[in-house]
Amino acid sequence: MCPALEGAEVENNLLLGIVGALAVGRPAVPAAGAGAERPLLAIVEDDAGALAAVAVRTPPSKLVLARAPDAALAALARGIAVVDRALPGVVGPVEAAAAFATHWSEATGASARAGMRQRVYRLDRVVEPAPVAGRLRAAGEGDVARVAEWVDAFSRDTGVERWNAEALVRRKLEDRALWLWEDRGPASMACTTGATARGIRVGLVYTPPERRGRGYASACVAAVSRAQLAAGRRWCSLFTDLANPTSNHIYQAIGYRPVCDFADYWFESQVAGSAQ
DSSP states (O other): OOHHHHTTTTTTHHHHHHHHHHHTTOOOOOBTTOOOOOOEEEEEEOTTSOEEEEEEEOTTSOEEEOOOOHHHHHHHHHHHHHHOTTOOEEEEEHHHHHHHHHHHHHHHOOEEEEEEEEEEEEESSOOOOOOOSSEEEEOOGGGHHHHHHHHHHHHHHHOOOOBOHHHHHHHHHHTTOEEEEESSSEEEEEEEEOOOSSEEEEEEEEOOGGGTTSSHHHHHHHHHHHHHHHTTOSEEEEEEETTOHHHHHHHHHTTOEEEEEEEEEEEEETTTEEOO
16 A cells, blocks of 8 residues: 555545545445446555555545645646546545535536535544443344435435445445444444455444434444454544534544545536536
8 A cells, every 4th residue: 555645544544445445346335326337546656756646536425535745646647538537526635625525627627516514533442432332233134224224315415426236235234344333123224345454444423213313323433343353453433414503412422533624516517517
């Protein structure tokens, strides 16, 4: 993996996790209705041959990029416009994403619409939440239908892309990376994804509306995070929607600390049509 990116491993956990999965033949589960397009990996080198910018895209998802100088982001936008003019959007550290969006508009004429603002958190030690009824268990074959419904609900609630929910659930079962908090039936879920050299990301945290407000999500994420640290991970990371004060509060309460903020943009091209 790239030392320049691993120097800010938590900030770059999304990009590093995607590239790491591709390197071992584990491409991302496609979004609902996606075709079989090949991933896009792009770099920009400076005049001395050193890495200046790096980005990856697994269609139909947005481009994911790392922090980089403005000139390198401009070159990245111009280069990608040649091979992937229908790029639907970009996500990355706030300044980098905003700069790339500006350069993309200049290179293609597409307009850029701001999307979700997110915060990246890191946990090194779990702060135990208040006791909650139930226990953590690994999801199994009998949970596929229910959890696929929860994945779709998660997508609707957060506004993120729609995955092929059943395929995603089965991939997580295969990877032994999906957990449920059980209290007289499944009450909340979380998964792990995007392993890097020293850490792993916790995601897909969802509790159905009728079971919210009882501490299940906190208990589930704390237990999953604790298990990852016990297995040898140095840290766990996660992304939150900055517009959701509840999730930002509960994660900080169990030991997650802010690292940096991310922004995403949707590109709307007169040629390709509006990205949805």
